[in-house]
Structure formats: structure tokens, C-alpha cells
Amino acid sequence: MDNVKFINSLRFKLIAITIVLILFPIILFSIVYSSLVKDIISKKYSESAIQSVYEAGENIDFILNDIREFSNALLANRDMISALNDKNNMDVVAFRSLLRSFFTSREDIDAIYVYAGRRVYSVGVNKVAEMEDYMPISKLAETDGEIVWINTRREKIKILAGEFDKYYFSLGRKLIDFNTLEELGLLTVDIDEMILESSYKSLISGDIEQIFIANKYGEIVSHPDKSKIGQSIENEVYAKEILAAEKKSGYISFKDQGVKKIAIYSTCDVNDWKLVKIIPYWYLYREIDEIQWKLIRIGVLYVMITSFFMLLFSLKITEPIINMMKLMKKAENGDLGVQIDTKGQDEIGQLGMSFNTMINKMRSLINKLIEEERHKKELEFEVLHAQINPHFLYNTLNTIRWMAKIQGAKSASSALTALIKLLMISINFGKDMISLEEEIEYVKNYILIQRLRFNERFTIDYNLEEACLSCHIPKLILQPIVENSIIYGLQEEDAKPLNIEIKAYNRQDMLIVEVSDNGPGIKPEILKNILKSEKDANKFSTVGLNNINQRIKLAFGESYGIKIFTKENHGTNIVVELPCKGEVLCKIEA
Missing domain, CATH: 3.30.565.10 (Histidine kinase-like ATPase, C-terminal domain)
Known part of the structure; x- marks a missing residue:
């Protein structure tokens, strides 16, 4: 009998309606979020990741183009061309000093080599191995003067009394006198691979992600894991499509051992190198999923707390507040003649008395302002007229x-x-x-x-x-x-x-x-x-x-x-x- 009475009570109805009204928007929001909002956020998140890779690729392009322009400056230097044209009477000390002036003007260049006949002139780091041990000089000599980018390799360098491993990639090209078109020798410029890594390092946020640079043949020229430099990606699922892509940047989706992943790439205009970032889908959207679960937990907790408070304060609190809100709404719409019937002496009653006092003061102030404005206008008019x-x-x-x-x-x-x-x-x-x-x-x-x-x-x-x-x-x-x-x-x-x-x-x-x-x-x-x-x-x-x-x-x-x-x-x-x-x-x- 008591249960039936409670079910028919206004308190129970108010609590039930409140729970339904709270649950309905939460459920609706979850459905909309899952079917629409999540897709939009995911798309924007993917676009943001693609844009980050694109910007890093642009940065690499800028670095490579800057090195290419540096080599052009070397080829256009008259003192260098004059010295190479007169190899027999070349002042070796002066020529090395000229190379050193170019070398010291750049912080990103580790070594410069000039091959003139059988002589090799170099400035920069002290290497254990000679250039011929790793560089296909004969292949470079077969070119027509175009730039050749030499893949990254590991080299030993001497610093004081010790030897250290370091990774370099190089720019190679023929030295040609543009006036006579005579071939004067070969030029190589060595650059630390860490310069490439620094351009995309900010894109790495965890061990789950993979990011590297590969040349157009699929050989890795830069990788945070140096042991993978020189390896080929030709056998990877994504490799064929990325290496053949004609677009400047983009992404492809693929499955690797049952795991859905996305490969984002950006192409360097200078030498067709590809900056590739591979991320599992679940890792890309992990933050979005975490937000969704947090919202669900917050919604459930909110329903429980609201139901508890509605059980305690439903009738006693809501009815006078609703009546007061109605009168306040009338005052908001311009009816300043409203007065709240303050029977109680509790906080709601005191609030009602304060509201009545406020309305009375507002009426008084508005009347006073109207009178003052009228008087002010009259005075202004009289002053102007006078x-x-x-x-x-x-x-x-x-x-x-x-x-x-x-x-x-x-x-x-x-x-x-x-x-x-x-x-x-x-x-x-x-x-x-x-x-x-x-x-x-x-x-x-x-x-x-x-x-x-x-x-x-x-x-x-x-x-x-x-x-x-x-x-x-x-x-x-x-x-x-x-x-x-x-x-x-x-x-x-x-x-x-x-x-x-x-x-x-x-x-x-x-x-x-x-x-x-x-x-x-x-x-x-x-x-x-x-x-x-x-x-x-x-x-x-x-x-x-x-x-x-x-x-x-x-x-x-x-x-x-x-x-x-x-x-x-x-x-x-x-x-x-x-x-x-x-x-x-x-x-x-x-």
C-alpha cells in the first residue's frame, strides 16, 4: 500500500520525470556523438596529422633546397673555377682556405670534398675511411652535372683520440666551367642525418608510431632507429602505393597482421624523398575514445547525484522557486509591478523580500532617471538656444x-x-x-x-x-x-x-x-x-x-x-x- 502511495505521489513523478529528462539527452548525445560528432572529430584529427606531416615535409624540402643552392654557389665561385682550370699551378693552401670559408659559413655542413683529377681536397670532420671506400665516384662521373643525392651511411669520425659512429647523407655533382663546359672535377657535400631527423622529431609522440624518410627506390635514408637506415620498405603493404603516389601528400589505410593502420606521407620536391608516418587507428583516436568514456561516466554519475537531490528537495524547494521564477520573468519582460508573497522566513522567503525591495528601488530609480533625463534635455535645449x-x-x-x-x-x-x-x-x-x-x-x-x-x-x-x-x-x-x-x-x-x-x-x-x-x-x-x-x-x-x-x-x-x-x-x-x-x-x- 505504501509503495502504491509513493508511486502516485508528486515526489515520485517529479523524480521519474527528472531522470527521464536527464537520461534522454545523455542517450541522444551519445548516439549523435558516436554516429556524427566522432566521425567529424576523427576526420579533423586525421587532417591535423596529415597537415603536420606535410609541414614537416615542407621543412625537409627547405633544408634540401638550401643545400642545393649552397652547391650552386660553390659552382658559381670564380676563384674556385679559376683554381680548378689551372690545376698544375694551383695554390693548394689558398684553395683549401677557399673551401674552408664556404664550410665555416654553414653550421649544417659537416664536410666538403672536391675531386680534381687524382687529388682530393677536403675540409670538415676527420673521417677514418676515405671517400672512395663508400662513394661510387665512377657513377657520379657518368652524370651530366645534375645533382645526385647519396643515401645515408654510417661512418667513423675521429674526435681527439677517439672514434665515433655518425650517419651522413651527401649531395654530389660534377664541377663544370659554365663558360667552356669543361668538366673540372667532382663535388660532394656531407650533411649530418640528424638534421633530417630534427625536422620530423616533433611528430613522434610514442613508441607505437613509426616515422622515417625513404628515397624513391624505397631505401630508408633517415630513421630514429639508426639500425634501420639503408633497409628497404619495398615488401611492406603500404610501400608500393606510397612510392608510386603522384600527389604531394596524402594517406592510405591498410591492415598489417590484422591491425588497421594509416600511413601518412609527404613528398619532397627536391629529390622525391618520402616522409612517412605510420600510426595504428586505435592509437590515432585513443584520445577521442577516452573523451567518450569520460562523458559516459560523467553522465551516469550526474544522473545518480541529481536523483538523490531530487528525492530530498523535490516538493519543498521546487514549488516556491518556480513561482518566484515566473514573477521574475514578468519583471524581466518589463512588468515592475510584481510582488512576491513572502510567507516563509527561510532563505526563499528572504530572497522574495529582497526581490520585492529590488523591484521597488528599480521603479524609483527608473522614474528618477526619466525625470533627470527630461530635465537635462530641457536644460541642454535652453543652453543651446540661449x-x-x-x-x-x-x-x-x-x-x-x-x-x-x-x-x-x-x-x-x-x-x-x-x-x-x-x-x-x-x-x-x-x-x-x-x-x-x-x-x-x-x-x-x-x-x-x-x-x-x-x-x-x-x-x-x-x-x-x-x-x-x-x-x-x-x-x-x-x-x-x-x-x-x-x-x-x-x-x-x-x-x-x-x-x-x-x-x-x-x-x-x-x-x-x-x-x-x-x-x-x-x-x-x-x-x-x-x-x-x-x-x-x-x-x-x-x-x-x-x-x-x-x-x-x-x-x-x-x-x-x-x-x-x-x-x-x-x-x-x-x-x-x-x-x-x-x-x-x-x-x-x-
Whole structure:
């Protein structure tokens, strides 16, 4: 009866579901890993091993090619060719000194031999046996001057009072005077076989692997086990296919005494030597298999531990946590009015109270930030707007001063009347937005004053669509642009007459106002900094174009503002883009 009750309990169901949900992804992962992931990893691992062998083969190619170039340098040396051409009068000491200079220039060369007639000249290690004892001189003499690579052999060398075994491979070729094509003798260069081994030694990670270099006839010329040097691989299962391979690098799979193996090879371009690495498949993928077994063991252990903890804490822990998670999710989605019902006094209850406190503080902080941002924007807008007044007032008063000086007091009344109208629009009793028609009227009053100052050296045309005159825009955005056109277009006494045109039209629900002139334009070094937030150098300050741009962006967003199109000595076109919707909607008649 107790067993039936336990089976029907929520705790048992929760534990059973948990175990199933844990086991299912583990089993699914194992199947996917075995059938797909393992194959991919194995392929990548094989490609990595092939690439390592290829890179080692490239390294060997570089070594052999470097030795070949060294022999070319010997053949091209004029002093050597001259000495060999005049064997009877050869200065033997000087010739050996010449050979020694070549020998000491290389650390990877152990000996250099030159056979000229019956004489042998050599520098390098002191060998017990003479060259004729192991080198088919007659066979080398039958060549036409091409390079012959002589297989690695064991030699005894003398060092102080002792004799030691060492393995060398050699480069051999005829010495030919390229001017007369006369055969002057034979050259051999001995190189320590350890140089070859060092190029692939990093690929050896255990005794299971085999790696060696064989020539195109299958004779081993380098091997970590020196006793195998000189042996042939022709009878091996993989040998025929590798020796006949035309590809630069690759691999073949084969079975050796029932064991599946892979032979990876890379071909040296210089002499068709093959670098071969043989690895059993099980050894190549041993780390992958170890990872798979570790994952299985971790999965089983995880199921056992999870089941144990679910048995202890299933109902009491999960239910309040799930309820809390739901409320937290609502808060995450923006509902900051949630509150957790904290009945208990344990850790979960304390967590609920902390969550409620956090939500209350977040609401308070968000409201505070919204209010601060609104206030900050208002202040910024007021500061930017206020910058216009002192700048403009200075220019206006300066104009009146020049007018009074030149013309006396006759035009003062007109100038002061225009100034009063300008100041009334500027103050405008706290209104930030005025109609385009009012802004144009403001510009006309400003032009009246400037005509008196500049003696009517400029003209201004208005090309305004009737439907756009009722659009509401931030006040005082056109006057600074016109001011720039006049001041910098007429700053030279002999400047040509200035023509200014103001256009307004609607384009794709956007109000476009253009102020263009035929003035001197804006220099590139000034143009690139003119709309930056900081104060710019030269004549355009933040009180002018930059001020207008910032005010528009503060009011309507980053999508709006001013654009400047100018070419030095060919005029300037300032394009003001404003929204034409909502409060600033252009009332275009159908």
C-alpha cells in the first residue's frame, strides 16, 4: 500500500520525470556523438596529422633546397673555377682556405670534398675511411652535372683520440666551367642525418608510431632507429602505393597482421624523398575514445547525484522557486509591478523580500532617471538656444555702430525697428516652435539691417512652397545660416556680389529648407570639423551651424539636422531636414 502511495505521489513523478529528462539527452548525445560528432572529430584529427606531416615535409624540402643552392654557389665561385682550370699551378693552401670559408659559413655542413683529377681536397670532420671506400665516384662521373643525392651511411669520425659512429647523407655533382663546359672535377657535400631527423622529431609522440624518410627506390635514408637506415620498405603493404603516389601528400589505410593502420606521407620536391608516418587507428583516436568514456561516466554519475537531490528537495524547494521564477520573468519582460508573497522566513522567503525591495528601488530609480533625463534635455535645449542671443546682439549692435558712423542717424530708426522685431521673435514669450512663415519674417528683418551695413552688396531670393509656410519649426535656425553666408561671403572688400536663395519644400513627409549662396565656399579643413560637438576652430563656432544642428537633433532625434554641400570658390548649400509629421506636420493641400 505504501509503495502504491509513493508511486502516485508528486515526489515520485517529479523524480521519474527528472531522470527521464536527464537520461534522454545523455542517450541522444551519445548516439549523435558516436554516429556524427566522432566521425567529424576523427576526420579533423586525421587532417591535423596529415597537415603536420606535410609541414614537416615542407621543412625537409627547405633544408634540401638550401643545400642545393649552397652547391650552386660553390659552382658559381670564380676563384674556385679559376683554381680548378689551372690545376698544375694551383695554390693548394689558398684553395683549401677557399673551401674552408664556404664550410665555416654553414653550421649544417659537416664536410666538403672536391675531386680534381687524382687529388682530393677536403675540409670538415676527420673521417677514418676515405671517400672512395663508400662513394661510387665512377657513377657520379657518368652524370651530366645534375645533382645526385647519396643515401645515408654510417661512418667513423675521429674526435681527439677517439672514434665515433655518425650517419651522413651527401649531395654530389660534377664541377663544370659554365663558360667552356669543361668538366673540372667532382663535388660532394656531407650533411649530418640528424638534421633530417630534427625536422620530423616533433611528430613522434610514442613508441607505437613509426616515422622515417625513404628515397624513391624505397631505401630508408633517415630513421630514429639508426639500425634501420639503408633497409628497404619495398615488401611492406603500404610501400608500393606510397612510392608510386603522384600527389604531394596524402594517406592510405591498410591492415598489417590484422591491425588497421594509416600511413601518412609527404613528398619532397627536391629529390622525391618520402616522409612517412605510420600510426595504428586505435592509437590515432585513443584520445577521442577516452573523451567518450569520460562523458559516459560523467553522465551516469550526474544522473545518480541529481536523483538523490531530487528525492530530498523535490516538493519543498521546487514549488516556491518556480513561482518566484515566473514573477521574475514578468519583471524581466518589463512588468515592475510584481510582488512576491513572502510567507516563509527561510532563505526563499528572504530572497522574495529582497526581490520585492529590488523591484521597488528599480521603479524609483527608473522614474528618477526619466525625470533627470527630461530635465537635462530641457536644460541642454535652453543652453543651446540661449547661445544665439549674445552672438546675434553683438553683430546687430556692431552693424548699428557702422551704420551710424557712415550714414549718421538717418537710418538708425529703421535699424532699431528691425532690431526690436528680431528681439521680439527671439524672446517670443517662451515659445520654442514658430511657423516657417514667422521664421522667414525674422530673416527679412535681419536682412534689412545687413543691407544697411553692406550697402546692398547682396541679394536674397525666396522660393517657398505655400503649403510649407504653416509648418512649425524650432525658432532661430535660419538666421545663423544666412548670417554665415553674408559675413563670410562679403568679408573681402572686393568680393563679388553675393546671391542668396532660400527654398522650402516637402519631400517624403519631410520639410526641407535650403539656404544656398555663391560665396567663397568652406575650406575642407574647416568643413570636416564644423559639426563636431566641441568648439571648432576658425570662423564657424558652436553658436552657428553646430548650434542649429544640435538643437534640431535634441528636438527631433538623430535622423534630422543639417547637411552641408560646398565647394571652395563655388558657393555653399546648407540643407535643413525637419520632420513633417505630428506637431510639425506640413499642411499640404490635396
